[in-house]
Amino acid sequence: MAIIQFPKDFRWGAATASYQIEGATNEDGRGLSIWDTFSKTPGKVHNGDTGDVACDSYHRYEEDVDLIHDLGADVYRFSVAWPRIFPNGTGEVNQKGVDYYHKLVDYMLEKGIEPMCTLYHWDLPQALQDKGGWDNRDTIEAFVQYADFMFKEFHGKIKKWITVNEPWCSSFLSNYIGVHAPGNQNLQLAMDIAHHLLVAHGRAVKSFRESKIEGEIGYAPNVTWFEPYSTKEQDIEACNRGNAWNLEWFFDPVFKGTYPDFMLEWFKEKGAVPTVLDGDLEIISQPIDFLGINYYTGNVGRYKENEGLFDLENIDIGYDKTAIDWFIYPEGFYKVLVTIKDLYSSVPIYITENGACYNEEPVNGVVSDQKRIDYLRTHLTALKRSMDSGVNVKGFLYWSLMDNFEWALGYSMRFGIVHVNYETLERTKKDSYHWFSETIKKGEFIV
Numbered sequence: 001m002a003i004i005q006f007p008k009d010f011r012w013g014a015a016t017a018s019y020q021i022e023g024a025t026n027e028d029g030r031g032l033s034i035w036d037t038f039s040k041t042p043g044k045v046h047n048g049d050t051g052d053v054a055c056d057s058y059h060r061y062e063e064d065v066d067l068i069h070d071l072g073a074d075v076y077r078f079s080v081a082w083p084r085i086f087p088n089g090t091g092e093v094n095q096k097g098v099d100y101y102h103k104l105v106d107y108m109l110e111k112g113i114e115p116m117c118t119l120y121h122w123d124l125p126q127a128l129q130d131k132g133g134w135d136n137r138d139t140i141e142a143f144v145q146y147a148d149f150m151f152k153e154f155h156g157k158i159k160k161w162i163t164v165n166e167p168w169c170s171s172f173l174s175n176y177i178g179v180h181a182p183g184n185q186n187l188q189l190a191m192d193i194a195h196h197l198l199v200a201h202g203r204a205v206k207s208f209r210e211s212k213i214e215g216e217i218g219y220a221p222n223v224t225w226f227e228p229y230s231t232k233e234q235d236i237e238a239c240n241r242g243n244a245w246n247l248e249w250f251f252d253p254v255f256k257g258t259y260p261d262f263m264l265e266w267f268k269e270k271g272a273v274p275t276v277l278d279g280d281l282e283i284i285s286q287p288i289d290f291l292g293i294n295y296y297t298g299n300v301g302r303y304k305e306n307e308g309l310f311d312l313e314n315i316d317i318g319y320d321k322t323a324i325d326w327f328i329y330p331e332g333f334y335k336v337l338v339t340i341k342d343l344y345s346s347v348p349i350y351i352t353e354n355g356a357c358y359n360e361e362p363v364n365g366v367v368s369d370q371k372r373i374d375y376l377r378t379h380l381t382a383l384k385r386s387m388d389s390g391v392n393v394k395g396f397l398y399w400s401l402m403d404n405f406e407w408a409l410g411y412s413m414r415f416g417i418v419h420v421n422y423e424t425l426e427r428t429k430k431d432s433y434h435w436f437s438e439t440i441k442k443g444e445f446i447v
């Protein structure tokens, strides 16, 4: 056995997102988002689930912030629903929406919890989608107006800002693979949307700097890891492409002001090249104060001609999987973090999402989710290994505080350390909540 210890000033918390927990989608002036439209489109979301009620956190936010407080956590990552602030994406502000987030943030501060605010966690106002969404560069302007408003409105209350959550999901997953909103399947469109999301990120960072608002700003890309099946060059190169789709493609523009040449060449062969305007990459590569990292799973990959976008197939070599059918691969967490350190700057990193999906139900008020505890144990160990290897990790936020709307999988998949009964909306702390709380309070655990 070994004791895994974290620094005394290490930050601990949990994360949620507006569309996944709030509900109240037709209340207090909120406008529609692309997820309201997508979830109401037959066949798009498991069981026809929608975010109309979700966890009803819009009305239960104090109870949910208390769950963060009782955990012993000192930071809560939440997201703002853009359509609550600007129901039409731009123009008139919805004061009731603004008031809601003041109540939420004020309560966090009252409980001694630092708010970490994600501005864009996928709920794009439908009014903007109706005009082309992220494919239309006007949406970048709308995002900057929204971000500027939020910076100034919450100046002094919110000091950690995340511009965009998982741009790979909002671009390629949503517009090439097509399983998330708005559900397009076009590589060029997805590539241009990815670029516009990065420009929007850079423009918001630039505006934040110019406004001289006190605080820090970053973004939260999702990363995964493909481990080569063998030492064959073809397997290694195929895995490099698979890794770069999440990593270099969304990190090089921000940290180097360029797209990775080997991926540009690869995509060119597929007939897609990002539409870059003069000055875009200079804007995108505005220095950031911290980097959010979202990691869930890794794969073993092998070269297979004409397989997918990268001649890369996933190989099942018998690793266990979570209930969402993702491999449990903590080694990948360690490797991707060390790779980020080696490839890019030592910018402070917060793990803004890491968690496991298991669907245990309460039995006599107890949710025995030992597998989630095991996942946390192995992934926090991998995280500490990366820190002991020089990766500048400042904090860890578990995804997710509570079970919630898991996008196209609806309510069928549960990531929470708190169980939510979707009929009664009762919250039940799972065993993993108690384990995580003890780990936070001690700053260590035994592996």
Ligand code: JSK
Residues within 6 Å of the ligand: 017, 020, 166, 169, 173, 177, 179, 222, 294, 296, 353, 399, 406, 407
């Ligand atoms: C969890 C990734 C933000 C927060 C959490 C979903 C995800 C995903 C989900 C890939 C994916 C589906 C499905 C189909 C076909 C082949 C959320 N993160 N989360 N992170 N990532 N794929 N080819 N590459 O809910 O809101 O793909 O894939």
